[in-house]
Amino acid sequence: MVKLGGSLAESMRLPSILELVGNARVPVVIVPGGGAFADAVRRAQADFGFSDAAAHRMALLAMHQTGLMLASLNPRLKPVETLASLKHMLGGTQIPIWLPLRMALRDGRIPADWSTTSDGLAARLAERLGGAPVVLVKSCRVTHGAPMAALEREGIVDPTFAAIVERASLPWQVLGAGDEAELAALLKAAGRQTHARRGVVRDAGRRAAPARAIARRR
Numbered sequence: 001m002v003k004l005g006g007s008l009a010e011s012m013r014l015p016s017i018l019e020l021v022g023n024a025r026v027p028v029v030i031v032p033g034g035g036a037f038a039d040a041v042r043r044a045q046a047d048f049g050f051s052d053a054a055a056h057r058m059a060l061l062a063m064h065q066t067g068l069m070l071a072s073l074n075p076r077l078k079p080v081e082t083l084a085s086l087k088h089m090l091g092g093t094q095i096p097i098w099l100p101l102r103m104a105l106r107d108g109r110i111p112a113d114w115s116t117t118s119d120g121l122a123a124r125l126a127e128r129l130g131g132a133p134v135v136l137v138k139s140c141r142v143t144h145g146a147p148m149a150a151l152e153r154e155g156i157v158d159p160t161f162a163a164i165v166e167r168a169s170l171p172w173q174v175l176g177a178g179d180e181a182e183l184a185a186l187l188k189a190a191g192r193q194t195h196a197r198r199g200v201v202r203d204a205g206r207r208a209a210p211a212r213a214i215a216r217r218r
Helices: 014-022 035-048 052-073 083-089 118-128 148-153 159-168 180-188 211-217
Strands: 002-004 030-032 077-080 095-098 134-137 142-144 172-175 198-201
Touching: 002 014, 002 118, 014 052, 014 077, 014 180, 030 052, 030 118, 035 052, 052 077, 052 095, 077 083, 083 095, 118 134, 118 159, 134 180, 148 159, 172 180
Parallel strands: 002 030, 002 134, 030 095, 077 095, 134 172
Antiparallel strands: 142 198
């Protein structure tokens, strides 16, 4: 399970990351972030004051927009919406990119508010796939050594991600700028499990992010 942060497009790392994903030699599922599309939802909610439930649904659609964009940029990526379609594709040559709205809206274990971003949705999908390792690819630099609590406190991962990883005992890893070689190794090493716990993004002046701020990383 590889979640590609929506902000990768803004950092200009997206083409190189997609090339690595397109060369994957192991079964992999891509979960897209919402990026600029989710940011637009946040701005619209601030302007018009609609509910978090509506914003949650709109942010899921933002992930759809990113997913469709990614699929158009790499011929191996193909959008899927159901668990059955996803499992079927894992046995072939194409790489499924998950569009979450259909499954997420029917899943009572996913909070319908800004506490859940694409991080938490990736963890939930990994849980539903029987405990698949999950890798979050972020746009900022990531250092080694921080526990999950620190990552959550700094807003690097969302609360839902932390909760699901703990309850499902999911192998997890967070990669940032400069970790492309490690991502490539993970995508080529058949049968390798992702257990390493990676650290905090060094972002000068940043403190613990509120739930709404975390939504920027859908």
